[in-house]
Structures are given as structure tokens and as C-alpha cells.
Amino acid sequence: MNMRVVSLLPSATELLIEVGGSDLLVGRSHACDLPRDLTHVPMLTRGNLCELDESLLAELAPDVILTQDLGLVDAKTVARVAASLRNPPRIVxxxxxxxxxVFDDLLRVGEAVGRAAEAERSMVTLRARYWSAIDFVNPFVPGPEVLFLEATDPVCVAGHWTPSLIEAAGARHSLNAAGAPSRRVDIEDILAAAPDRVVICPTGLDLARVREECSALERTRWWPLLPAVMDAKPRSIALIDGKHMFNRPGPRLVDAFEWLVAWINGLDELAPQGFPVEYR
Known part of the structure; x- marks a missing residue:
């Protein structure tokens, strides 16, 4: 008998699909929108408040709940509701x-839902793509300073996995350390960092909204003072779909890394086809 899985995290849903578990998914959060054919799967959260539909969760009777400590739904709420069910599910x-x-999480999800072999195969493929991209990075050539914006008002720079990806791709991200949370920064600190490249990738915003955020940045007093803007080199400023890229730690993080390597090192042929980016 197949597992019954509820995912309350978009990246976890994508990991589940990656290990061949689409047939196991019986419930999801409203933010779990990829792949596109999940519309038939019941949603357990709605709107900005992300309140959990506890009665629906009980009705779905999951064997496994995929979530995150700082996810869409409070972890304590998930644990409380899960413990109250007749057959308490495993919480991953x-x-x-x-x-x-992320590669380790792929294995964890695979093991939890009974698809360990599939997860192992997928992990090997994703790791191979990562290391293949690394081969195109020259570690002896100083790379550009990158300003990676996860929010624009207030201005926040990327954290968690993104700084290490930038560094592995051959650039520098001095405004935040690898593994540290995303953080708000002062404009003075941004100007002091003197970024040669800028990525605008606000969490949760698609490209249309990112264009609007970019227009708002261009109207600020500090934006024209950035080396990336003053030098006016082609493709120095990248606008990326922040709803689906970089901000979800799932399989497509490898796509994002391949794009980074291509962009930083001037190797367009390495960029994944159809990667959601526009340049200024």
C-alpha cells in the first residue's frame, strides 16, 4: 500500500516529485505550485496567513508530513495537529x-516515502551536474562582487545556500556569509561592497513583479552609484523569477547554479534552456 504524503513546503513537494512520489501526494500548501499538474491535490493552506486546515489534514490521514522549521505553517502547529490524529504521521x-x-534532503524524503532507490539515482544525477558546472570555474581568477537581492524594500540580501553558490560559481558575496540567514542591509554597506554584478530575485515574485521592483530601484538615489550600473556593461544586472528560482531549496537549485556559472564566467551555453531571467 502506497504512503500518503502531505507537503506543506514547495521545495519539499518538488523533492517528492523528483523521487517519483507524485502518486503519493494527497495534500499540499497553496504555495506548492510546481509541477503545474498538482491542481487536483487538495490545499491545506490558503492566503497570506497560511493557516492550516486541521480538519482536512485529519481527513487526509497522511503517513508522512513534509515541512520546515521556519516554513509556511508554524512547526509547533504541525506537530500538535499531527499528534492528535488517530495514527500520528511521521514529520520530516x-x-x-x-x-x-538539499542533496541530503532528497535522500531523506526518498527514505521517508519508500522511494530510497529513486532518490539515490536522482541525487547522483544532480550532484554530477553540479560538479560538471564547477569544472568551468577558474579558482585562480578573482571573480566579481555580486549583490543578490532577496527583497528590495527594505533591502535584503540572500543568505542560506545562495552565498555559497555564488562563491562556488567564481564570484564574491561579501554582504552575507554562506549558511547565514538572509538579512537586511544598509545602503551604505551596499555602496561599500561596490558590486560589479546585481541579481534581483525577490522571494515569491514572478518576473513581471521583479520588473516592477527593478523600476523602483532605478528611481532611488543610491542605485546609479553602484559600479554595476555606472559601468553599464551588458548583462551586469539580472532579473530572475524569485517565485521559482534560488528561493526554493529543491532540485532546480542545480539549474540556478548552472545559470550562475554561465553568467559569472561568460559561458552562455551552460545556462539551462528557458531559465527565467532578463538582463539590464
Missing amino acids: SLDPKSIFD
Whole structure:
């Protein structure tokens, strides 16, 4: 008998699909929107408040709940509701700090849902793609300073897995350390960092919204003072779909890394086809 799985985290849903577990998914959060054919799967959360539909969760009777300590739904709420069910499900809480943690999470999800062999095969493929991209990075050439924006008002720079990806791709990200949480930064600190490249990838925003955020940045007093703007080199500023790329620690983080390597090292042929990016 197949496992019954509820995912309250978009990246966890993508990991589940990656290990061939689409047939196991019986419930999801409203933010779990990939792949596109999940519309038939009941949603346990709705809107910005992300309140958990506890009665629906009980009705779905999951064997496994995929979530995160700082996910869409409070971890204590998930634990409380799960414990109250007739057959309490196993809770798998994910909290990756690097792309290697994501590879480990893929194995954890596979083991939890009975698809360990599939997870192992997928992990080997994803790791191979990562290391193949690394081969194109010259570690002896100083790379550009990158400003990676996860929010624009207030201004927040990327954390968790993103700084280490930037560094592995051959660039620098001095405004935040690898593994540290995303953080708000002062404009003075941004100007002091003197970024040669800028990525605008606000969490949860698609490209249309990112264009609007970019336009708002261009109207600020500090934006024209950035080397990336003053030098006016082609493709120095990248606008990326922040709803689906970089901000979800799932299998497509490898796509994001391949794009980073291509962009930083001027190797367009390495970029994944159809990667959601526009340049300024």
C-alpha cells in the first residue's frame, strides 16, 4: 500500500516529485505550485496567513508530513495537529543551509516515502551536474562582487545556500556569509561592497513583479552609484523569477547554479534552456 504524503513546503513537494512520489501526494500548501499538474491535490493552506486546515489534514490521514522549521505553517502547529490524529504521521522537517544539504534532503524524503532507490539515482544525477558546472570555474581568477537581492524594500540580501553558490560559481558575496540567514542591509554597506554584478530575485515574485521592483530601484538615489550600473556593461544586472528560482531549496537549485556559472564566467551555453531571467 502506497504512503500518503502531505507537503506543506514547495521545495519539499518538488523533492517528492523528483523521487517519483507524485502518486503519493494527497495534500499540499497553496504555495506548492510546481509541477503545474498538482491542481487536483487538495490545499491545506490558503492566503497570506497560511493557516492550516486541521480538519482536512485529519481527513487526509497522511503517513508522512513534509515541512520546515521556519516554513509556511508554524512547526509547533504541525506537530500538535499531527499528534492528535488517530495514527500520528511521521514529520520530516527540512532546514537546508547549502546545496549539499538539499542533496541530503532528497535522500531523506526518498527514505521517508519508500522511494530510497529513486532518490539515490536522482541525487547522483544532480550532484554530477553540479560538479560538471564547477569544472568551468577558474579558482585562480578573482571573480566579481555580486549583490543578490532577496527583497528590495527594505533591502535584503540572500543568505542560506545562495552565498555559497555564488562563491562556488567564481564570484564574491561579501554582504552575507554562506549558511547565514538572509538579512537586511544598509545602503551604505551596499555602496561599500561596490558590486560589479546585481541579481534581483525577490522571494515569491514572478518576473513581471521583479520588473516592477527593478523600476523602483532605478528611481532611488543610491542605485546609479553602484559600479554595476555606472559601468553599464551588458548583462551586469539580472532579473530572475524569485517565485521559482534560488528561493526554493529543491532540485532546480542545480539549474540556478548552472545559470550562475554561465553568467559569472561568460559561458552562455551552460545556462539551462528557458531559465527565467532578463538582463539590464
